[in-house]
Amino acid sequence: MHFQCSQMNILLPVYQHPTLAVLIDDSQSFLDSLAFQLPPQLARKTFCDTNEALLWLRQANRNFTNVNQPIRVSYDEQNLSFERRTVAVEVDQIYRMVTNKYRFLMPSVLVIDYAMPQMDGLAFCQAIQDMPFKKILLTGQADEKIAIEAFNNSLIDRYIKKSEPDALERLETGIARLQKDFFIEQSRTLKDILVRHSYAFLSDPAVGSLIEQLCSRYGFVEYYLFPNPTGILFFDLKGKATLMIVETESGLLSQFEVAQDQNGPIELLTALRELRIVPFFSDSGGMYSESINNDWLSYCLPAQVCRGKQDFYWALFDLPSCYLQSPIYSYADFLREQTSDRTS
Numbered sequence: 001m002h003f004q005c006s007q008m009n010i011l012l013p014v015y016q017h018p019t020l021a022v023l024i025d026d027s028q029s030f031l032d033s034l035a036f037q038l039p040p041q042l043a044r045k046t047f048c049d050t051n052e053a054l055l056w057l058r059q060a061n062r063n064f065t066n067v068n069q070p071i072r073v074s075y076d077e078q079n080l081s082f083e084r085r086t087v088a089v090e091v092d093q094i095y096r097m098v099t100n101k102y103r104f105l106m107p108s109v110l111v112i113d114y115a116m117p118q119m120d121g122l123a124f125c126q127a128i129q130d131m132p133f134k135k136i137l138l139t140g141q142a143d144e145k146i147a148i149e150a151f152n153n154s155l156i157d158r159y160i161k162k163s164e165p166d167a168l169e170r171l172e173t174g175i176a177r178l179q180k181d182f183f184i185e186q187s188r189t190l191k192d193i194l195v196r197h198s199y200a201f202l203s204d205p206a207v208g209s210l211i212e213q214l215c216s217r218y219g220f221v222e223y224y225l226f227p228n229p230t231g232i233l234f235f236d237l238k239g240k241a242t243l244m245i246v247e248t249e250s251g252l253l254s255q256f257e258v259a260q261d262q263n264g265p266i267e268l269l270t271a272l273r274e275l276r277i278v279p280f281f282s283d284s285g286g287m288y289s290e291s292i293n294n295d296w297l298s299y300c301l302p303a304q305v306c307r308g309k310q311d312f313y314w315a316l317f318d319l320p321s322c323y324l325q326s327p328i329y330s331y332a333d334f335l336r337e338q339t340s341d342r343t344s
Contacts, residue, residue: 007228007307010208015094016189017222018331019108020045024124026116027140029167034111036113037168041221041237043104043330043338050119054127057107061131089193095224095233108182109175114139114147115229122146125155130325132186134178135173135188138162157181205222206308214244214316219333226312229286233319239330241319244334245278246312247303257273259288268296278303278315282323 006099021038025031031046038044047053050291056308097103110133114121121137128135137159149158158174160167195203202225211232220234220242231245247255256272268288271277278302281288292299303317 005206012208014187015224016183025113091227104334204308239328243319283292
């Protein structure tokens with residue numbers, strides 16, 4: 001199966017999972033209608049009381065600040081000077097976010113009506129400027145100039161006129177785009193650290209394009225950087241895990257050297273030297289060992305090539321259950337519980 005690795009400037013977050021879209025409007029009937037028209041796989045929470053919405057968002061922001069944060073700053077115990085500061089990244093904590101069943105309750109995009117009697121949409125946006133949420137302002141025809149000024153001042157991220165015939169379509173597209181932007185911003189510092197080491201593919205637009213294609217083709221709804229072997233761990237709607245191993249030429253040649261030292265079969269050595277396979281020796285710490293011997297082929301898949309700033313060799317493997325110590329709370333489980341709560 002062929003995938004085109006486009007050179008379009010597609011940014012890749014270090015991780016991404018479904019989040020809540022929060023709808024805020026003083027009309028309950030409008031909220032009910034809007035929530036009904038949005039895609040069923042888009043989790044949402046609605047408020048018709050702005051004060052209640054503010055309280056909930058502030059609490060939600062506190063709940064998710066620094067949760068599962070994989071960046072740790074430490075200091076030399078004998079010298080607390082700035083120069084002795086070190087930064088440690090616990091990369092395995094990134095994919096372990098998937099064990100947090102509350103991850104889907106994180107709000108990322110707010111859809112806010114402008115004309116509300118209790119507090120207008122701009123006043124509401126000003127009240128949450130210190131929070132990381134993305135904001136879409138819904139306006140009437142007469143409010144467009146106000147929305148443009150708010151957008152130019154970075155108070156909102158988008159605005160949509162309710163009267164536009166394609167307003168719903170633009171809203172769906174806008175929420176999807178801003179949910180990804182939310183994770184790009186949340187993981188920017190982490191990504192800047194990681195691309196300086198063994199994760200250069202995170203900054204390659206061609207890999208970003210490939211990840212989007214894989215999500216679309218296979219129905220992956222969340223993914224996380226995976227440390228060993230290096231790659232991306234995907235989960236579909238039902239929580240099935242798929243590991244995309246990403247290798248460079250030097251990485252595959254390192255696999256070749258280890259297999260050669262372990263007296264690996266000539267067929268394996270040839271395939272590794274010619275960059276034709278991607279191995280996942282999951283039972284031997286990631287590298288070939290003599291215990292694998294004639295069973296080596298069951299640990300390997302044909303290499304597909306993503307040609308970006310450099311060539312990346314990749315393949316998709318089912319993830320052995322031993323890599324995840326806790327059961328996965330899937331997005332399907334979450335949506336089912338949300339539907340049950342709304343109808344009960």
